[in-house]
Amino acid sequence: MLRSSAWKLCRVGQKSLQRQLEACSVTTRAAVFVGADYPSTGRGFAANSHDVFGQHRDEKGNTISTPFDFTDANYDAVADILLRYPSNYKQSACIPLLDLAQQQNNGHLTLAAMRRVAMLLDMPEIRVYEVATFYTMFNRSPVGRYHVMVCGTTPCQIQGSDGIYEAISNHLGLHYGQTSPDGLFTLSEMECMGACVNAPMIAIADYSNGVEGYSYKYFEDLTPADAVEIVKRYKDGEKPEMGSRYRSKAEPAGAVMNGKWTPAQKTMPTLTEAPPGPFCRDLGEMPAPEQPKA
Numbered sequence: 001m002l003r004s005s006a007w008k009l010c011r012v013g014q015k016s017l018q019r020q021l022e023a024c025s026v027t028t029r030a031a032v033f034v035g036a037d038y039p040s041t042g043r044g045f046a047a048n049s050h051d052v053f054g055q056h057r058d059e060k061g062n063t064i065s066t067p068f069d070f071t072d073a074n075y076d077a078v079a080d081i082l083l084r085y086p087s088n089y090k091q092s093a094c095i096p097l098l099d100l101a102q103q104q105n106n107g108h109l110t111l112a113a114m115r116r117v118a119m120l121l122d123m124p125e126i127r128v129y130e131v132a133t134f135y136t137m138f139n140r141s142p143v144g145r146y147h148v149m150v151c152g153t154t155p156c157q158i159q160g161s162d163g164i165y166e167a168i169s170n171h172l173g174l175h176y177g178q179t180s181p182d183g184l185f186t187l188s189e190m191e192c193m194g195a196c197v198n199a200p201m202i203a204i205a206d207y208s209n210g211v212e213g214y215s216y217k218y219f220e221d222l223t224p225a226d227a228v229e230i231v232k233r234y235k236d237g238e239k240p241e242m243g244s245r246y247r248s249k250a251e252p253a254g255a256v257m258n259g260k261w262t263p264a265q266k267t268m269p270t271l272t273e274a275p276p277g278p279f280c281r282d283l284g285e286m287p288a289p290e291q292p293k294a
């Protein structure tokens, strides 16, 4: 039993590594596949695959002289955010301000946007760059209007995230790290998004309507068909409801198995009744270990 689980984990790891290597080789020459406005030369497969490794490289629309400033409405939002922190700790507003800048800038956190945040918070620019490069939710490369992120960590992989990736990838014609030529979709892999109990899952960030229309939604308990249907609905301009496709929260109603939702069987343990076992050994009944002969 243990052996077969270990083998399964090993296979999952091998597949993931293989896919990452594929994505790496694809993304380094991805400029030919994506629209000219979505440059990708030099991209590698970092933790968030659309992003470049921790280094800024000048690209069209992202140089030190590219202008960025918050809109008047967003300066009001900046003021509200700063009110949350004591004035001598306003650097604590770094993440919310970077997030606001990214939303305003169609999901792309440019060098100029990071510098603007550093200036507003009286921080050394390098401190802001450090934050932006650490968190994978910050996109230092352009993304499409809809940023589709597939969770690729072990619980989601065991529950079928490979199938989710393949279905979305085939539907959109994209590999990890690529953006569709019409600029609508970027496909990325994300590490655990914290909803493993409802695995497999994806998240979609919607940058199609600025800060007001921004959303970041988790879609859980997905079959490959569910994932494609959600992507289609975004393409049609709809706002699909987030959460699990098959249960209201994380109650033991079933699970996605082999690409299908499978309702809980009587033999499946629940939290509302005594577990069926097997239980731990009664150590009191264990024979005493043999003592080595003198």
Ligand code: FES
Pocket: 151, 152, 153, 154, 155, 156, 157, 191, 192, 193, 194, 195, 196, 197, 199, 200, 201
């Ligand atoms: S592994 Fe996918 S949400 Fe945790």
